Amino acid sequence: MPQPRKRATIREVAKATGLSPASVSYALRGMQVSEETIERVRRVAAELGYEADPIARALASGRTGMIGLLCGSLEDLWQQALAVGIGRALKDNDRYALILDATGDPSRERTLARQLRDQRVDALIVQPVDPAAPLWAELCESLPVVSIGDSLAGARTAGEVVFDNRAGVTLALEHMRDRGHRRVAVLTPTRASTPDRPADVHVLAEAGRLGLDIEVVTAPQALVAATDVARRMLAGGHRAFFCFADSIAYGVYAASAEQGLRIPADVSVMGYDDHPMSGLLSPGLTTVDWDIDGIVRAAVRLVVAAADGNTRRRRIVQAPELRERGSVG
Amino acid sequence: MPQPRKRATIREVAKATGLSPASVSYALRGMQVSEETIERVRRVAAELGYEADPIARALASGRTGMIGLLCGSLEDLWQQALAVGIGRALKDNDRYALILDATGDPSRERTLARQLRDQRVDALIVQPVDPAAPLWAELCESLPVVSIGDSLAGARTAGEVVFDNRAGVTLALEHMRDRGHRRVAVLTPTRASTPDRPADVHVLAEAGRLGLDIEVVTAPQALVAATDVARRMLAGGHRAFFCFADSIAYGVYAASAEQGLRIPADVSVMGYDDHPMSGLLSPGLTTVDWDIDGIVRAAVRLVVAAADGNTRRRRIVQAPELRERGSVG
DNA sequence: ACGGTTCACTGAAACGGTTCACTGAAACGC
DNA sequence: GCGTTTCAGTGAACCGTTTCAGTGAACCGT
Structure with missing residues (x-):
C-alpha cells in the first residue's frame, strides 16, 4: 500500500x-x-x-491552468488525429489538455462536460455529439467553451470553428457526378439525437439539385463495424460510396478487397475529413480536406485567448478543399 | 465573462x-x-x-475516482487504439480516465506523471517512454502504477502487462527468413534515452542466430515522417522491412506505392502490433499480434484492483501471435 | 439497576493553498 | 513638518469537503 x-x-x-x-x-x-x-x-x-498543490490551488482560486478537451467519439480516426494535434498545440502554449471521450453517447457527453467544469478547467474545447443539447447554454454560463464542427444551439460560446459542410458536400457530390455516378450510397456516422443535422440536410438538398439517386445509411466509425455496413451495401449492389468520415471509407476499402472488387475500377469511394492515413492507401482516398492543422491552430488560439480572459468571440468557418487521389472511378 | x-x-x-x-x-x-x-x-x-465538488473532495480525502493514463506517444496508431480501448473499459468499470500524452518526450513524461500524481488520480497506467527513469520508483511510492509494455526498472509497480518481445521478434524474423529474406531493414520507433531497450537487443540476438543481415534505423511513429524514412531505405536498395510498429509499416506502404513498387511482389513488409487498420490494407499487413483487447482488459483489471486497495501485484506476460496477411513475399 | 455496546449523529480540525483588508514604514510634494 | 501615496508584507477568513474523536440515548444481558 x-x-x-x-x-x-x-x-x-x-x-x-x-x-x-x-x-x-x-x-x-x-x-x-x-x-x-x-x-x-x-x-x-x-x-x-x-x-x-494543484488541487488546493484549484479549490482556493477556482482555476487550474488546464484546458478540457471533450471528443465526440475517439473511435473516429480523424478525431483521434485532432485530439493529438490539439494536445500538442496546447503543450506549445504551456497549457495542458484533459482529454475525455464521450464515445458518441449524448448522456455521457453531458456527464463528462459537467465533470470537466467541476474539475475547474479554465476552458473547454468540445466536438459536440449533440450540438442541440441545452447543456451547452448552461455550460457557457460558467466557463469559456470553444466548439469544433457544429455550432452550439443557443449557447454563448467563446468561439467556434465550424465547417462549411454545405460547400464540402457540394464538392464531394459534384465530383462524384462528374465522374458519372448517379446512384450513390451515403454512409454517415451514427449521431444520436440529431438525425437532421445540417450536414445531412445538405446531402439531401445537393443530391436533389444534382439529380443523384442516394441512399443514406448510418455507419459506425469503428473500423470493424463500418466494414460490416460496407459489406452489406456491396451485397446490395452499391458501387459508389460517399462516406462522411474517412474511417468509414476504410471500411469500404476492406469490404471491397474481401470481395475481390477493385478500387476505383469496380468501386468508387469518396471520403470526408482527410485523415493522415488516407494518402497512404492505394489508391489514395479521394476526400474532402478540412485542413486539420488549421483547425487545431484556430481552436487552440481561441481557447487559449478565452482562458486568458479575452472575451472577443469569434466564429471561424473552415473552407473545404477536394483532395483528389484516385479512389473515385 | x-x-x-x-x-x-x-x-x-x-x-x-x-x-x-x-x-x-x-x-x-x-x-x-x-x-x-x-x-x-x-x-x-x-x-x-x-x-x-470533486476538487474539495479531492483535497479533503486525497482521492478522486479517476485513473490516469499516460501514453508514451499518441502519434502511434496502436497506442491510440489502446488508449481508446482503455478509456472505454474504464467507463464500463464506472471509472474514468485522464488521458495524457508524453509525445515521446522523456522530460514531458516526467512532468505529466507528477502532474497526474498531484491531481490525485487513484492509480496510473503508463506506457513508459523511458522505463529506466528513476521517476517511476518515486511514483510507485505514492500511488499504484500499472505499466504496459516495459517493466519499470527498480520500481514496485502494482502490476505489469509486458510483451514477450523475445518471442515476438523471433516470430517475425523467422517468418522473414522462411520467406527467403536475408537482408532486412529494421525500423524502430525513436526512443530517447534507451537505445538498448530489450526489444532491440532481441532483434540483434535473433538476427545473429538466424544469420540475417540487418540494419537498424530509428523511424518516427508519425505517418508522414515514417514515410520519409521508408523512402530513403527504398532508395538505398532495401526491399525487406521489419517495422517495430504497424504505423511505421504504413509508411513503407506509402513510400512503395509512390515508387511503383508492389507489395509483396517487390517489397516485403512485416509489422509489429496489429492495429485494427492493418487488416484493411491491401495486401493486409503481416504483423505480430499482441491481442490489444486482452492487454486492455488485463491492464484495466490490474489498475482497478489496485485503485480499490488490492495490493496483490501481478505481472502478465502477453504472448505474441503471427498474423499472416500477405505483405511478406 | 448497572456497566457495556451499539447506534445515529455532531463539532471542529484538517486539507493546502489564495485573497481581502489592513498596517507600519519609507518616500514624496510642498 | 505634515498629509498623502506607495510599498512590502501580514493575519485571518475562506474554498467545500472529509474524518476523527466524541456524545447522548437507547438497548442489552444479568
Missing part, C-alpha cells in the same frame, strides 16, 4: 523564509513583493522541493 | 435537512447513518441540485 511521501507545504516555506504564507504565495507567483524576496523565496522553495 | 453560477454546498444541504455537514457527507456516501436519513438527505440534495 503506497504511502504518499509528505510534501512540503507553503507554511513550511513560510517558516523557513521567516515570511507569512501569504507572502510566499505572492512571491512564487511574482506579485506584490520585492524582487529580492521573490528570489529568496524561490531558492528556499527549490531547496525544500516545494511545489504548490 | 462567464460567471460561475453559485452551486449548493454541503452546508446548505445540512441546513435544509437540519443535520450537520458531517452527517450529510456520510449520508450521501451511504455510511454511518440510518436508512431513513440517507433517503431524506438524498431527496433534499436532489431538490437543491447539490453535487459534491
Whole structure:
C-alpha cells in the first residue's frame, strides 16, 4: 500500500523564509513583493522541493491552468488525429489538455462536460455529439467553451470553428457526378439525437439539385463495424460510396478487397475529413480536406485567448478543399 | 465573462435537512447513518441540485475516482487504439480516465506523471517512454502504477502487462527468413534515452542466430515522417522491412506505392502490433499480434484492483501471435 | 439497576493553498 | 513638518469537503 511521501507545504516555506504564507504565495507567483524576496523565496522553495498543490490551488482560486478537451467519439480516426494535434498545440502554449471521450453517447457527453467544469478547467474545447443539447447554454454560463464542427444551439460560446459542410458536400457530390455516378450510397456516422443535422440536410438538398439517386445509411466509425455496413451495401449492389468520415471509407476499402472488387475500377469511394492515413492507401482516398492543422491552430488560439480572459468571440468557418487521389472511378 | 453560477454546498444541504455537514457527507456516501436519513438527505440534495465538488473532495480525502493514463506517444496508431480501448473499459468499470500524452518526450513524461500524481488520480497506467527513469520508483511510492509494455526498472509497480518481445521478434524474423529474406531493414520507433531497450537487443540476438543481415534505423511513429524514412531505405536498395510498429509499416506502404513498387511482389513488409487498420490494407499487413483487447482488459483489471486497495501485484506476460496477411513475399 | 455496546449523529480540525483588508514604514510634494 | 501615496508584507477568513474523536440515548444481558 503506497504511502504518499509528505510534501512540503507553503507554511513550511513560510517558516523557513521567516515570511507569512501569504507572502510566499505572492512571491512564487511574482506579485506584490520585492524582487529580492521573490528570489529568496524561490531558492528556499527549490531547496525544500516545494511545489504548490494543484488541487488546493484549484479549490482556493477556482482555476487550474488546464484546458478540457471533450471528443465526440475517439473511435473516429480523424478525431483521434485532432485530439493529438490539439494536445500538442496546447503543450506549445504551456497549457495542458484533459482529454475525455464521450464515445458518441449524448448522456455521457453531458456527464463528462459537467465533470470537466467541476474539475475547474479554465476552458473547454468540445466536438459536440449533440450540438442541440441545452447543456451547452448552461455550460457557457460558467466557463469559456470553444466548439469544433457544429455550432452550439443557443449557447454563448467563446468561439467556434465550424465547417462549411454545405460547400464540402457540394464538392464531394459534384465530383462524384462528374465522374458519372448517379446512384450513390451515403454512409454517415451514427449521431444520436440529431438525425437532421445540417450536414445531412445538405446531402439531401445537393443530391436533389444534382439529380443523384442516394441512399443514406448510418455507419459506425469503428473500423470493424463500418466494414460490416460496407459489406452489406456491396451485397446490395452499391458501387459508389460517399462516406462522411474517412474511417468509414476504410471500411469500404476492406469490404471491397474481401470481395475481390477493385478500387476505383469496380468501386468508387469518396471520403470526408482527410485523415493522415488516407494518402497512404492505394489508391489514395479521394476526400474532402478540412485542413486539420488549421483547425487545431484556430481552436487552440481561441481557447487559449478565452482562458486568458479575452472575451472577443469569434466564429471561424473552415473552407473545404477536394483532395483528389484516385479512389473515385 | 462567464460567471460561475453559485452551486449548493454541503452546508446548505445540512441546513435544509437540519443535520450537520458531517452527517450529510456520510449520508450521501451511504455510511454511518440510518436508512431513513440517507433517503431524506438524498431527496433534499436532489431538490437543491447539490453535487459534491470533486476538487474539495479531492483535497479533503486525497482521492478522486479517476485513473490516469499516460501514453508514451499518441502519434502511434496502436497506442491510440489502446488508449481508446482503455478509456472505454474504464467507463464500463464506472471509472474514468485522464488521458495524457508524453509525445515521446522523456522530460514531458516526467512532468505529466507528477502532474497526474498531484491531481490525485487513484492509480496510473503508463506506457513508459523511458522505463529506466528513476521517476517511476518515486511514483510507485505514492500511488499504484500499472505499466504496459516495459517493466519499470527498480520500481514496485502494482502490476505489469509486458510483451514477450523475445518471442515476438523471433516470430517475425523467422517468418522473414522462411520467406527467403536475408537482408532486412529494421525500423524502430525513436526512443530517447534507451537505445538498448530489450526489444532491440532481441532483434540483434535473433538476427545473429538466424544469420540475417540487418540494419537498424530509428523511424518516427508519425505517418508522414515514417514515410520519409521508408523512402530513403527504398532508395538505398532495401526491399525487406521489419517495422517495430504497424504505423511505421504504413509508411513503407506509402513510400512503395509512390515508387511503383508492389507489395509483396517487390517489397516485403512485416509489422509489429496489429492495429485494427492493418487488416484493411491491401495486401493486409503481416504483423505480430499482441491481442490489444486482452492487454486492455488485463491492464484495466490490474489498475482497478489496485485503485480499490488490492495490493496483490501481478505481472502478465502477453504472448505474441503471427498474423499472416500477405505483405511478406 | 448497572456497566457495556451499539447506534445515529455532531463539532471542529484538517486539507493546502489564495485573497481581502489592513498596517507600519519609507518616500514624496510642498 | 505634515498629509498623502506607495510599498512590502501580514493575519485571518475562506474554498467545500472529509474524518476523527466524541456524545447522548437507547438497548442489552444479568
